[in-house]
Amino acid sequence: MHEYQIQAIGVIHSPYKEKFGTPRQSGLISVQSKIELFSPYNQIEAFKEIEGFSHIWVNFIFHQALGSQWKPQVRPPRLGGNKKVGVFASRSPFRPNNLGQSVVRLVGIEQKPKSLTVVIEGGDLIDGTPIVDIKPYIPYVDSIPNASGGFADKSPEAKLQVSFSTEAKQQLAAIADHQEFKQFLEQVLSLDPRPAYKNSGDTQEYGLNLGDYNIRWKVSELRIQVMSILPISV
Amino acid sequence: MHEYQIQAIGVIHSPYKEKFGTPRQSGLISVQSKIELFSPYNQIEAFKEIEGFSHIWVNFIFHQALGSQWKPQVRPPRLGGNKKVGVFASRSPFRPNNLGQSVVRLVGIEQKPKSLTVVIEGGDLIDGTPIVDIKPYIPYVDSIPNASGGFADKSPEAKLQVSFSTEAKQQLAAIADHQEFKQFLEQVLSLDPRPAYKNSGDTQEYGLNLGDYNIRWKVSELRIQVMSILPISV
Numbered sequence: 393m394h395e396y397q398i399q400a401i402g403v404i405h406s407p408y409k410e411k412f413g414t415p416r417q418s419g420l421i422s423v424q425s426k427i428e429l430f431s432p433y434n435q436i437e438a439f440k441e442i443e444g445f446s447h448i449w450v451n452f453i454f455h456q457a458l459g460s461q462w463k464p465q466v467r468p469p470r471l472g473g474n475k476k477v478g479v480f481a482s483r484s485p486f487r488p489n490n491l492g493q494s495v496v497r498l499v500g501i502e503q504k505p506k507s508l509t510v511v512i513e514g515g516d517l518i519d520g521t522p523i524v525d526i527k528p529y530i531p532y533v534d535s536i537p538n539a540s541g542g543f544a545d546k547s548p549e550a551k552l553q554v555s556f557s558t559e560a561k562q563q564l565a566a567i568a569d570h571q572e573f574k575q576f577l578e579q580v581l582s583l584d585p586r587p588a589y590k591n592s593g594d595t596q597e598y599g600l601n602l603g604d605y606n607i608r609w610k611v612s613e614l615r616i617q618v619m620s621i622l623p624i625s626v
Numbered sequence: 627m628h629e630y631q632i633q634a635i636g637v638i639h640s641p642y643k644e645k646f647g648t649p650r651q652s653g654l655i656s657v658q659s660k661i662e663l664f665s666p667y668n669q670i671e672a673f674k675e676i677e678g679f680s681h682i683w684v685n686f687i688f689h690q691a692l693g694s695q696w697k698p699q700v701r702p703p704r705l706g707g708n709k710k711v712g713v714f715a716s717r718s719p720f721r722p723n724n725l726g727q728s729v730v731r732l733v734g735i736e737q738k739p740k741s742l743t744v745v746i747e748g749g750d751l752i753d754g755t756p757i758v759d760i761k762p763y764i765p766y767v768d769s770i771p772n773a774s775g776g777f778a779d780k781s782p783e784a785k786l787q788v789s790f791s792t793e794a795k796q797q798l799a800a801i802a803d804h805q806e807f808k809q810f811l812e813q814v815l816s817l818d819p820r821p822a823y824k825n826s827g828d829t830q831e832y833g834l835n836l837g838d839y840n841i842r843w844k845v846s847e848l849r850i851q852v853m854s855i856l857p858i859s860v
Contacts, residue, residue, distance in 0.1 A: 396687055398723040400628035417767040438698040442715035444776025451725055453630055464672040480760040481676035489632040491685055491759045525725045526714040531773040532781040533651040539765040542678025547766040
């Protein structure tokens with residue numbers, strides 16, 4: 393009783409290969425992702441008139457949190473990871489039913505003989521996330537600019553400056569869309585992917601998979617230096 | 627595969643007893659509703675810090691549409707009910723997975739020894755709707771005032787003037803919270819609950835259950851006259 397069976401209508405293909413480095417909200421980073429629709433949802437009829445909307449809601453399952461038991465309280469990264477709030481006062485993946493929703497910019501629909509893909513920008517979903525619904529963003533209903541946002545009232549400021557080692561610069565130059573990838577990488581790193589409790593004395597070297605590359609980087613004061621950019625070995 | 631079991635965390639108690647008369651979006655009518663949380667979600671810890679948010683997302687199941695097979699296209703009431711759009715370009719209840727989401731104003735949390743209730747304002751949910759998640763509305767992420775809203779770009783204007791027959795006035799006066807109820811009734815009727823294809827020559831008398839009352843009314847040009855307001859016989 394009170395149980396419902398839902399199924400994925402599609403899956404997301406995004407450059408975020410792991411939770412580390414994935415933006416914590418949508419709209420922070422302007423890279424594109426693609427939603428591949430499964431049959432029978434991969435028909436263009438089901439998307440008629442969607443081009444009139446600049447933004448859409450993507451409803452998804454936080455699949456990487458599926459195995460975990462929900463807890464009444466969570467520690468949001470915005471609060472430094474050391475203060476607890478109620479799970480229903482958070483957008484944490486570790487929540488009853490593991491349902492997520494993100495508003496993203498609609499770039500367009502790509503139709504091929506045997507596939508239908510929704511191209512979006514500004515997503516915050518890890519590659520492989522199951523999609524359970526797509527809805528238009530209706531500004532007169534969904535946009536409440538003067539709502540108060542509690543502990544998440546302000547947009548996180550990009551606070552780290554990103555630079556590249558000589559080695560990283562050379563590796564970057566060898567990438568086909570290197571200007572685009574550089575811009576993307578700078579956006580991701582400037583948001584500081586590290587857990588919020590890390591203090592300024594952190595000299596650890598980090599690794600991060602982004603798109604097809606493994607990025608090595610470290611932080612010094614308010615600067616991030618990229619050490620290397622190497623293809624992920626398959 | 628690709629299937630997920632979700633369950634209701636609570637249920638809504640609202641004055642909307644049937645689809646007819648229920649606002650088509652949230653925020654249009656300022657009446658209060660209550661979300662009753664089920665165990666084990668009825669613990670105040672799970673809502674800590676939620677008071678800092680003025681608005682919350684309510685994720686729900688369109689339970690009255692559960693029996694129906696989804697179709698790729700729907701006829702939104704905003705388009706007069708005679709033009710079809712893709713189901714993913716609509717907020718129709720008749721959609722794959724029957725998932726709905728509405729942003730509502732958070733009035734407060736009511737805690738009693740054996741129950742926990744979230745009081746909201748501006749809901750558009752039919753009484754008895756199963757709730758599957760509650761999330762904070764984060765304005766810097768969720769609010770996109772200059773998004774374009776396709777065929778649903780503008781807020782529906784209240785277009786009908788509401789008046790009361792002598793009989794209805796007397797019946798109204800006998801209701802305990804009659805001023806409040808009158809205001810609520812006027813809001814609901816001014817939005818014109820009729821199917822959009824009804825033309826101006828419509829002289830039919832309509833019945834509508836709202837809160838504990840059955841309302842009889844009819845339309846003449848741009849005016850709605852309330853004929854009677856009688857307690858729903860149980």
